[in-house]
Amino acid sequence: MTWKLTKKIAFISLFTIKLASANEFLVTDQDFPPDNVKMENLGKFLFYDKILSGNEDISCATCHHPFAASGDGISLPIGTGGIGLGVMRNPNNIKKRVARNSPHLFNLGASEFTTLFHDGRVTKLVSPAGDDLPLGLDNPLAVQAMFPVTSDAEMAGEKGENTIADATAEGNLISVWQQLAARLQQIDEYVYLFIDAFADVNAAEDITYVHAANAIASFEAAAFRCTNSPFDQYLRGNYDVASEQQIRGAILFYGKAQCSTCHSGAFQTDQKFHAIGIPQIGPGKGDNLPGYNDGHDDFGRERVTKDAADRFKFRTPSLRQVTMTGPWGHDGAYNDLEQMILHHLNPVKALNNYDIRQALLPSRTDLHKIDIIAHQDQKRRQAIIDAIEINPIKLTDQEIYDLIAFLHALTDVNCIDLRRTAVNRVPSGLPIRD
Ligand code: HEC
Ligand code: HEC
Known part of the structure; x- marks a missing residue:
């Protein structure tokens, strides 16, 4: 009884007092196109x-x-x-x-x-x-x-x-x-x-x-x-689905860790663009900083708006199912969710210490040489650092694990096994396998 009550109080303080309205988190059928x-x-x-x-x-x-x-x-x-x-x-x-x-x-x-x-x-x-x-x-x-x-x-x-x-x-x-x-x-x-x-x-x-x-x-x-995660169920009043650690993680996410400044709303995204300094790896999108002409940079949002103030900004991704969707970042620079979170907590340090060996890139020497060019260049790194919007935040190891536990609560378990979305033949008769 007391246990449930604690959870309920956490729920109320978290979603009704700290945030304007819990409704902004509720996903309904009306949010999706009708079945066809x-x-x-x-x-x-x-x-x-x-x-x-x-x-x-x-x-x-x-x-x-x-x-x-x-x-x-x-x-x-x-x-x-x-x-x-x-x-x-x-x-x-x-x-x-x-x-x-x-x-x-x-x-x-x-x-x-x-x-x-x-x-x-x-x-x-x-x-x-x-x-x-x-x-x-x-x-x-x-x-x-x-x-x-x-x-x-x-x-x-x-x-x-x-x-x-x-x-x-x-x-x-x-x-x-x-x-x-x-x-x-x-x-x-x-x-x-x-x-x-x-x-x-x-x-x-x-x-x-x-x-x-x-x-x-x-x-x-x-x-x-995939909208039946413990997070969704909790919002509908089923408080038993969340662990104490997940609730602690949620309180951090929507509080001290400031994740919800960008990862807001029902899908944990503000649908906006931010510069958080993810290392630039891979061939790049053809963009060049002054003095460069190899095209190995990716200016992100600026490519669309043509506004230099949008340089190195990328869309805030939804965090639904995020524990399953690695590698993370717009270029898959991080293959470990904890590293991705640590990056947010001190982006400059993480960027400078980034080790490209954690990325899952083709094992071709010719390609590898290209994939590391932008990140290895100190001037290019500095340009990414200059754009970073987040200030460092100190969290204990325990708090980071709590945050990860909360991210797990964003996983709808019905979407772990997705075999129902696959086919074993196609009308063209072409093979499905490679
Ligand atoms: C200033 C806005 C901002 C804040 C604050 C922020 N994020 Fe992010 N987050 C982003 C953006 C933008 C990306 C994508 C960056 C990219 O791809 O270059 C991202 C990516 C992520 C990813 C990887 C998702 C994916 O699909 O690749 C995770 C996980 C994540 N954020 C968790 C967090 C957590 C946890 C916090 C709080 C500690 C947090 N974020 C705070 C903007 C933010
Ligand atoms: C070679 C790999 C590849 C193939 C094949 C591919 N995609 Fe993608 N898809 C990507 C990449 C990479 C991006 C992100 C590109 C970017 O943001 O610049 C993307 C982005 C998307 C997005 C946007 C996701 C978001 O969150 O913004 C959708 C939707 C999508 N693809 C659907 C499709 C469909 C439908 C097809 C087939 C017609 C397809 N993709 C074929 C690699 C692929």
């Missing part, structure tokens, strides 16, 4: 089908796999040309690198996720395609699904390898989407599934890549909704 089983089933096939890649050798699932918590489990993805899955993926034949970590897809169907990618370059109405973006996309997830297929390193391939890659190299996105639609129109099973799922598709020639993107988005929103 036909679109979801079609989207599930498309998500796993290598038919959407130029060389027919990679699918969305390769980098967002249920066996790697809807990411790929490595620091930087190994795109087209790679063989195998996740930590076992072989990079020997890749020609181009992907510069950022493949994020998990949990809860992205929730209406508050209006901005996608680490730098927020996709929103429902704005995207890198500008005026070329077709009409009819249902939500930001659908807008996003238009782009991986137009990326040379991710899915399209290199100029000369296939006609989709050629169109990508010319910046002709409309041609990429038309060619993919043409592929789908030739597969009878897909034609049937599209006609069944969409009122405006009555024959093969009505299928566009926009339909495919809407179906993929529908699948992602439903399959990766």
Whole structure:
């Protein structure tokens, strides 16, 4: 009785007094798009089908796999040309690198996720395609699904390898989407599934890549909704689900440790962009500080806003399922959750002492040389340090373990085993395995 009461008091002080209103944390069905089983089933096939890649050798699932918590489990993805899955993926034949970590897809169907990618370059109405973006996309997830297929390193391939890659190299996105639609129109099973799922598709020639993107988005929103964590249950009044340590961790998270200044709201993100000094590893996004021209930097949000004040800012990630989604950071620099938290508590020290050996990067000497260039350079490190927004915070080891315990309470156990989101065949007949 007293035990329960203590918890209840902690609950009340934590969520009702310290914060304006507990309602801001409650997730309901209204936050997600309504179920549409036909679109979801079609989207599930498309998500796993290598038919959407130029060389027919990679699918969305390769980098967002249920066996790697809807990411790929490595620091930087190994795109087209790679063989195998996740930590076992072989990079020997890749020609181009992907510069950022493949994020998990949990809860992205929730209406508050209006901005996608680490730098927020996709929103429902704005995207890198500008005026070329077709009409009819249902939500930001659908807008996003238009782009991986137009990326040379991710899915399209290199100029000369296939006609989709050629169109990508010319910046002709409309041609990429038309060619993919043409592929789908030739597969009878897909034609049937599209006609069944969409009122405006009555024959093969009505299928566009926009339909495919809407179906993929529908699948992602439903399959990766994970909103029954102990945190959610606690908010609904089931106080027994949380351990004492998790409650201590929550009080730290929403108090002394100041995590909730950025990791706020129902999904532990303010949906904004902040500079916290994560080490820059990998090939970079082509950005250059004054005096450099190798392109191994990544200016983050500045790439979208063109405002130098946004340099090295990245989107605050949602912390739902975060204990499963390593490596962490926009480039997967940290492969240990405790290290990621320690980084926040003293970013300058962590950045200066960062050891790249903890990152999961391709074991190719030629690539390794490139991956360490930016971080090894003291001037470049200093530029990242100058942008850092957080001041050091001192916590005891016990407090750090409590915080980690709280992060565990953000895990919906129904989303640990994601086999239900996988398929064992696809309508194109292409192999699913590598
Ligand atoms: C080669 C690996 C790779 C493939 C293949 C791939 N992605 Fe991604 N995905 C990434 C990376 C890397 C990012 C982050 C890029 C960035 O922020 O600049 C990303 C970002 C996303 C996001 C945004 C997540 C967020 O939190 O903002 C979604 C959604 C997504 N991918 C879905 C898809 C879909 C759908 C497909 C197939 C059409 C796909 N991806 C194919 C690597 C991949
Ligand atoms: C100033 C805003 C801010 C504060 C305060 C903050 N974070 Fe973060 N956090 C971020 C941003 C931004 C990222 C992503 C950085 C990147 O990818 O470069 C991040 C990333 C993370 C990640 C990795 C998530 C992932 O998917 O890669 C974890 C875990 C995390 N934060 C936990 C915490 C904890 C615990 C605290 C409190 C001790 C905290 N954060 C305080 C902004 C903040």
